[in-house]
Amino acid sequence: MILVVAEQRGGALNPATWETVAAAQQTGESITVALVGADVQKLAAELAAAEVAEVLAVEHDALEPYTPDGFVAALAQVMEKACPELVLFPHTYQTRDYAPALAARLGRVFIPDCIASKVRDGQRVFVRPMFQGKFMADVLPQGPAPHFASFQIGACRADACARGAAPAPVREAAVEIDAAAIRQRPEAPFKEAKQAVDLTQAERIVAVGRGIKGQEHLPVAQDLAKALDAELAASRPICDSGWLPMDRQIGSSGQTVAPKLYLAVGISGAIQHLVGMKGARTIVAVNKDADAPIFEVADYGIVGDLFEVVPAIMAALEGEA
Amino acid sequence: MKIAVCIKQVVTRDWPLRVAESATWVRDDDASFEMNEPDAYALEEALRLKELLGGEVVVCSAGPARVSQVIREALARGADRAIHVEGEALAAAEADAVAAALAGAMEGESFDLVLTGLQSDDQGFGQTGVVLAERLGLPHATIIMEVDVADDGGSLRVKRELESGWFQWVSMPLPALLTIQSGINQLRYATLRGIMAAKRKEILTVPAQSAETAGQRILELYVPEKSSATRFIDGSAPEAARELVRLLREEARVL
Numbered sequence: 373m374i375l376v377v378a379e380q381r382g383g384a385l386n387p388a389t390w391e392t393v394a395a396a397q398q399t400g401e402s403i404t405v406a407l408v409g410a411d412v413q414k415l416a417a418e419l420a421a422a423e424v425a426e427v428l429a430v431e432h433d434a435l436e437p438y439t440p441d442g443f444v445a446a447l448a449q450v451m452e453k454a455c456p457e458l459v460l461f462p463h464t465y466q467t468r469d470y471a472p473a474l475a476a477r478l479g480r481v482f483i484p485d486c487i488a489s490k491v492r493d494g495q496r497v498f499v500r501p502m503f504q505g506k507f508m509a510d511v512l513p514q515g516p517a518p519h520f521a522s523f524q525i526g527a528c529r530a531d532a533c534a535r536g537a538a539p540a541p542v543r544e545a546a547v548e549i550d551a552a553a554i555r556q557r558p559e560a561p562f563k564e565a566k567q568a569v570d571l572t573q574a575e576r577i578v579a580v581g582r583g584i585k586g587q588e589h590l591p592v593a594q595d596l597a598k599a600l601d602a603e604l605a606a607s608r609p610i611c612d613s614g615w616l617p618m619d620r621q622i623g624s625s626g627q628t629v630a631p632k633l634y635l636a637v638g639i640s641g642a643i644q645h646l647v648g649m650k651g652a653r654t655i656v657a658v659n660k661d662a663d664a665p666i667f668e669v670a671d672y673g674i675v676g677d678l679f680e681v682v683p684a685i686m687a688a689l690e691g692e693a
Numbered sequence: 694m695k696i697a698v699c700i701k702q703v704v705t706r707d708w709p710l711r712v713a714e715s716a717t718w719v720r721d722d723d724a725s726f727e728m729n730e731p732d733a734y735a736l737e738e739a740l741r742l743k744e745l746l747g748g749e750v751v752v753c754s755a756g757p758a759r760v761s762q763v764i765r766e767a768l769a770r771g772a773d774r775a776i777h778v779e780g781e782a783l784a785a786a787e788a789d790a791v792a793a794a795l796a797g798a799m800e801g802e803s804f805d806l807v808l809t810g811l812q813s814d815d816q817g818f819g820q821t822g823v824v825l826a827e828r829l830g831l832p833h834a835t836i837i838m839e840v841d842v843a844d845d846g847g848s849l850r851v852k853r854e855l856e857s858g859w860f861q862w863v864s865m866p867l868p869a870l871l872t873i874q875s876g877i878n879q880l881r882y883a884t885l886r887g888i889m890a891a892k893r894k895e896i897l898t899v900p901a902q903s904a905e906t907a908g909q910r911i912l913e914l915y916v917p918e919k920s921s922a923t924r925f926i927d928g929s930a931p932e933a934a935r936e937l938v939r940l941l942r943e944e945a946r947v948l
Contacts, residue, residue: 440823440833465856468811469835472820476789476827481909484818497912502816503719506710508917514908555832557864561855572856576947600948612876625875627856633947654945656937657923672940673923674933684934689948691935 373425374399375456375518377447377471378407379464380415381438381561387572388462388523390530393422395523396460397534399489399496404428404454406545408446410436416542423536428454429544434551440470441554446547447474453545456518458496463522475520481513482520487527505643525572526630526651569603569619576602576633579622579649580610583638583659583678587615592682593637599689602633607645623648638678641666658682694748694846697804698739699795699825700732700767702760703815717911718785728763731810735873737880738840739808740771746842749773751802755794755901756783768891769883775894776802780901787909788820794901795821796828806849807870811836819872826870833870834863838877842867 374396379386389405396403403424407416409431416429430450435442451459451474461467463485475482487508488499497510498521513519571577578597584590597604604620611621622629623645634652639645641657641664649655650669657670658681667673674681704710705725713720728736739750752767752775754760764775778794780786786794799807807829809822826833838860839852850864854874883891926933926940941948 465836465854468819469823469853472788472818472823473827473833476792476824481789482820483909484820492912501917502914503704503710504706504814504817505917507712507719507914509914510912512910512912514910555865555869556834559862559864561859561861563859618876633941633945654941654947656941662925667923667925670923671945672937673925674937675925676930676933680930681934684930685937687931688934688938 373402373404373454373456374458374460375451375454376403376405376424376460377467378405378415378419379462379466380407380409380412383415385415385418386462386464387530388464388525389419390422390533391525391528392460392462392523393419393424394528394530394533395489397423397532398528399458401458404456406430406447406450406454408435408443410434413542417539420539420542421535422540423534424540427540427542429542430547431544432547432549434549434554437558437560438466439554439556439558440473441556442549443470444474444477445549445553448477449547450545451478451518459518459520461520461522463524467522471520471522479515480518480520481515482522483511483513484522485524486521487524489521501647505647524647525628529630563619571603571605571620571622571627571629574603574629574631576600576635577605577622577629577631577649577652578602578635578637579605579607579639580616580637581607581639581645582609583640584610587613589679590615592679596635596637596682596686599686600633600635602635605629607639607642636666636670637682639666640664641669694742694746694842695803695805696739696742696748696750697753697799697802697807698732698736698750698767698772699753699807699809699821700736700763701729701754701791701810701813701815701821702726702756702763703729703813706730706814712914712916716913716915718914721784726759726762728766729810729813729815731812731814731873731875733810733880734875734877735808735810736767736770736772737878738873739806740881741878742806742840742842743771746846748805751776751804753795753799754778755780755786755791757781761896764896765891766883768894768896769887770881771887773894775896777896777898778901779898783901787816788818789824792821792824792828795825797902798899799825799829803868805846805868806842807831807868809870809872811872811874822870822872829870831868831870832865833872834865835872836874837871838874840871
């Protein structure tokens with residue numbers, strides 16, 4: 373049995389959960405989904421629509437808000453009772469915060485940031501990037517089950533998650549948590565930037581990189597984003613320079629997105645950027661360097677000066693509107 | 694305040710790495726190495742806390758003899774002394790093994806605060822800090838963008854980066870462990886005076902104890918396949934732009 377650990381915050385499921393369920397479904401094994409929190413029945417019912425054997429509602433007042441101590445204690449108990457062979461997580465910041473401690477406490481291996489799993493010589497292996505994505509590795513988990521693995525956001529498509537003919541049963545999984553033993557005291561999450569945006573939900577994104585040369589040229593990209601009804605995003609150097617707020621950053625240290633259209637303007641495509649956007653359905657790159665790595669993942673490429681090409685795209689959009 | 698900073702030595706970012714003949718690791722015998730960038734931010738944060746609160750900064754690194762290069766660099770930037778857990782196998786070890794090696798050497802030190810980078814540029818597990826916290830019995834928080842130590846020195850309030858532009862303040866008692874996000878501060882570089890001073894600073898070298906770790910075995914390391922064949926659109930800027938818009942509408946159907 374595969375246990376998928378779902379993620380929720382503030383009454384909503386993290387969409388990456390569906391991607392991880394889809395990854396689990398690809399193995400053909402029986403799947404149980406666990407959802408942890410204080411009051412998760414409604415979201416558990418939502419999860420039960422997926423083609424899975426069972427949904428576990430792991431509820432305790434001390435599990436809201438999220439803390440690593442609380443989640444490690446709760447899920448360690450769930451593992452002991454459910455005895456899964458494999459435990460899968462979405463590779464979110466929350467997973468990164470507690471899953472390594474959970475695996476260490478149980479003496480189990482945790483293979484993070486996987487993009488796929490496959491059977492190799494009769495054994496299940498996990499594929500993950502190493503050395504900033506320069507290489508991929510087929511990794512075989514060792515030691516006793518359950519083995520833990522997390523799937524990179526966008527590694528599977530959420531819409532690939534099969535729905536069941538009838539809702540899966542939801543069962544309450546009782547856990548004992550000593551609230552006084554939880555050492556972290558979290559405060560309410562907040563957004564720093566006033567116009568903070570969740571780029572993961574955007575259908576179209578125009579992203580700008582070093583090729584834009586200066587903050588004064590940003591309107592070139594802003595106008596294109598507006599014309600395409602797209603969100604404006606950037607590679608890390610643009611945000612480090614303060615030309616755009618950090619919450620507009622795409623890449624390993626920023627957001628990971630999989631929009632329908634990703635139009636990269638003046639972005640060379642360092643791997644730290646590529647990991648954040650290569651899941652996009654259609655990728656367009658405009659860059660003056662034909663050898664730029666961005667073209668390795670682009671579906672359509674225009675080699676040229678962005679200050680000529682972008683206005684031309686605007687004109688083409690208007691001309692045919 | 695007694696602060697430990699765990700740093701890793703990794704292959705230089707732009708080194709042209711190749712897969713080794715074994716196909717399970719890289720050819721790094723002739724590579725140049727540097728301090729893992731997120732760890733450099735952790736070191737800088739430790740130095741700033743020491744300047745604010747007093748105490749000492751101890752650099753801890755697990756790896757083969759060559760990691761003394763980044764240990765010296767950390768000492769030159771201002772760390773007070775170092776612990777080098779030495780072992781050849783640590784060069785390619787997984788996070789759990791590195792955390793076990795570090796924990797063995799750090800246990801007796803009773804650090805008030807342990808800082809690590811959030812992940813390494815080589816294997817990128819992003820686990821060493823969290824597993825180290827578990828092994829040392831410390832509370833932890835990850836991907837930290839700001840650190841405030843309470844006036845009485847007994848607790849911390851830290852700003853965690855969440856996804857999608859969200860942040861969260863989290864308090865916890867000391868001692869504790871934090872994994873530090875790149876960009877939390879502006880890095881300093883070693884001065885000539887720092888480099889000279891580093892020569893007199895103590896590096897305690899201890900052999901790595903073999904530890905029972907769960908294990909992830911690399912069966913094969915390979916260059917990823919290009920995920921798509923790019924269709925280059927030629928012509929003048931207006932011609933290429935018109936063709937692109939047509940393709941996005943009629944072929945890709947994303948407009």
